[in-house]
Amino acid sequence: MLSENVSGLEASATLAVAALCRQLRAQGRDILDLSAGEPDFRTPNFAAEAGIASIEQGFTHYTPVPGIPQLRDAIASYLESATGSRIDPAGIVVSNGAKQALFNACFTLFGPGDDVIVPVPYWTSYPEILKLARATPVMVRPADGAGDKLTVADLQAAVTPATRGIILNSPANPSGAVYSLEELDAIVRWAAGRNLWIISDEIYGRLCFTAERAASILDLDPSLLERAVLVDGASKAFAMTGWRIGFSYCAPKLAATFNALQSHVTSGAAAASQYAAVAVFAHEPRVQESVTAMVRLFRRRRDHLVTAMREHVPHAVFSVPDGAFYLFFRVDSCYGPGRNGSVEFCSWLLEKTGVALVPGIAFGDDRAVRLSYAAPEAEVLGAVDRIAAALR
């Protein structure tokens, strides 16, 4: 009998499909893995070199739990130059990926009896992290035609006396939806008026096709942010998923509690990874160039993918993503014996064509599947051909 701490806990579906792909490839199967979302670009050389240099210089010991001062300062100036807001480095806690920053925030802010609103479709780890905190995720689906974005009216209809917070994610995984500044302002203003916590996961903030970056909660009036936590990191914008560097930014007093929690769970993030991250958050022109080049490629791929899907897989229903690197599309009109529901559909597709997608049920929508186009364009378009042939 295991502890109630993990009762009902599900392993990450995104990471599980990725692991299955590695296994099938090792058996010699021809697999097009469009499951886990991580940029298929190399970490910029200057960042990797900074990590290597730090090892050679002997920076291989424990680091301060909330991050080395150089990194917290670099992140503070990165956020300041992006948004123009004043950032206090004491509010920054560096962690092992954005995932740990989300965990720190949810575990600290929410507990038994607390409801937390999670917009559908959601990134698969939000409900699980909330369940680990023994809080209750309350899934709220935006109205049809709202472009997968919640409005104040949706929140108003969902709020109860037990509601303690909302998790926002823009650009969103898996829908690619991007909230405008006005939409973000309306939600955060509404939440602030009810003393609700906002956790704003902005890990895809730079991967935006409608502007140089997506609107951030830091663009809002600071008086609205007393109960807000920003989560971001190096994983996506800088192609550094394996380095495991994320961070949170919030009021310094709250950051001190994240620090205390993290001091008992993992301590500071890996030293070499932090030195590598200093190089990217230093925000020099070469950093901007590498992000811009990557976003340009993602955008081109998105355009080609959308065109190919419309032409070859007309049954698929989707909104065109404005950011991140996923296409979340409905396939329920293709369900039938042996492929009923998103899990069976993905298993059927993988078996028949070697294309690996993630079942939509992992994101709260069993009618859909997620394709990550963070893969070479030939593979992405090849996958569309295989899906089209299988459904013909």
Ligand code: PMP
């Ligand atoms: N938030 C979202 C929306 C994500 O898709 C991911 C996936 N990587 C994360 C957080 C976690 O990022 P990290 O790899 O830095 O832990």
Ligand code: GLU
């Ligand atoms: N966030 C990425 C995804 O959704 C990476 C895998 C994970 O951490 O879930 O695929």
